[in-house]
Amino acid sequence: MPSTSTEAGPTRVLVTGVRGKTGVPLAELLLAHPGVEVRGGSSDPSSVDIDGVRPTAFSWDDPAGWAAATAGVDAVYVVRPDRADAPELVGALLAETSPGTRIVLLSEQDADYTGADGWAPRVERAVRDSGRTWTMLRPSWFMQVLTDPRFYRDQIADTGQLPFPGADAQLAWIDARDIAAVAERALLTDGHAGQVYELTGPEALTLPRTAKLISAAAGHPVTHRELTIDEAVEGSSGFDRFLFALTFERVHAGSFSVVTDTVQRVTGRPARSLQAFLADTAPTLKRTT
Numbered sequence: 001m002p003s004t005s006t007e008a009g010p011t012r013v014l015v016t017g018v019r020g021k022t023g024v025p026l027a028e029l030l031l032a033h034p035g036v037e038v039r040g041g042s043s044d045p046s047s048v049d050i051d052g053v054r055p056t057a058f059s060w061d062d063p064a065g066w067a068a069a070t071a072g073v074d075a076v077y078v079v080r081p082d083r084a085d086a087p088e089l090v091g092a093l094l095a096e097t098s099p100g101t102r103i104v105l106l107s108e109q110d111a112d113y114t115g116a117d118g119w120a121p122r123v124e125r126a127v128r129d130s131g132r133t134w135t136m137l138r139p140s141w142f143m144q145v146l147t148d149p150r151f152y153r154d155q156i157a158d159t160g161q162l163p164f165p166g167a168d169a170q171l172a173w174i175d176a177r178d179i180a181a182v183a184e185r186a187l188l189t190d191g192h193a194g195q196v197y198e199l200t201g202p203e204a205l206t207l208p209r210t211a212k213l214i215s216a217a218a219g220h221p222v223t224h225r226e227l228t229i230d231e232a233v234e235g236s237s238g239f240d241r242f243l244f245a246l247t248f249e250r251v252h253a254g255s256f257s258v259v260t261d262t263v264q265r266v267t268g269r270p271a272r273s274l275q276a277f278l279a280d281t282a283p284t285l286k287r288t289t
C-alpha cells in the first residue's frame, strides 16, 4: 500500500507517458507531496524535463526495460498504448510489478461499448486479472485535443474550422488536468480500489456549440465543419484507422455525451468547464497569419 511516510522510505510512482496530456499535470501534482518520488516514464527519457521527476526509460516496444522501470515502485499510472496488442502488453507489464503495487489505468469513457470482447475491455481485463490493486479511469474526450497541434489546433488557428464527424452528437469534454487530479488521489490515497471512474467535464456540448465557445475565446470566427467518418480517418491505416473510426462511431452513438460528477466526488471540486479551459489556453488558438 503506498504511504507517503518517510519512515517507510519514499512512495515511488511510475508515471508512464509522463510527457503526455495527463502525464505532465499528474507528475506535477504528485511532486507536491513530500515523500513521493516520481519516475517519469518515456520512450525518450532524455526529453523528460519536469523539475523533480526522475527520467525513466519506459517503452512498450522494449519489455526488457520494464523490470528496471518498475523496480521498487508502489504505484504505476498506465497510459494505455493504443495498439492492437495492448491487452497482452499491459498484462505483461503488470506481471513485472510486485504484487502490492497499485495500478491506475487510463482507459476511456464507455469502454464497454463494443461488448466484453472488444479491445478496450480486454485491456481493462488485463488489469483486473493482474492480481494488483487497481482503479480504472474512463475519461471522455480531452479538451487538450483542441489545442494540440497533432489534432485540431492548427485547423482552428489557421482555417477557423473544427472539422469533426459529430452529426448532432454531444461531447462532455474533460480537462486532462482533472483526470490527473483523480489519478493523483487513486495512486496515493485509499478508497479507490476496484473503482471504475467515468470522468467527464461539467456539461455535454454539440460540435457547433464547442466551435462557438472556441471562437469567443480565440477572438476569431471558428465554425464546426461536418465530416464523414471516412473523411476523418483518411490518411490513417491499420489499427490506428480502426480505432479512430470506432471512436467517431461512438461519438455518433453518444458514448461521450454522458455527464458524471465523478471529478467532484473524488477530488472535492467541480470539473473545469470548456470556457475555463479556453480562458487558460486561448492564446495557442489565435490566428497565426
Ligand SMILES: NC(=O)c1ccc[n+]([C@@H]2O[C@H](COP(=O)([O-])OP(=O)(O)OC[C@H]3O[C@@H](n4cnc5c(N)ncnc54)[C@H](OP(=O)(O)O)[C@@H]3O)[C@@H](O)[C@H]2O)c1
Binding pocket: 016, 017, 018, 019, 020, 021, 022, 023, 041, 042, 043, 044, 058, 059, 060, 061, 079, 080, 081, 082, 106, 107, 108, 109, 139, 140, 141, 142, 143, 145
Ligand atoms: N485524447 C483524448 O481525447 C482521449 C480520450 C479518452 C481516452 N484517451 C486515451 O488516453 C491515452 C493517451 O492519449 P493521448 O492521445 O492524449 O496521448 P498523450 O497522453 O498526449 O501522449 C501519449 C504518450 O504516450 C507515450 N508514448 C509514445 N510512444 C510510446 C512507447 N513506444 N512506449 C511508451 N510510451 C510511449 C508518449 O511519451 P514519450 O514520447 O515520451 O514516450 C506520450 O507521452 C490513450 O490511451 C487514449 O486512448 C484519450
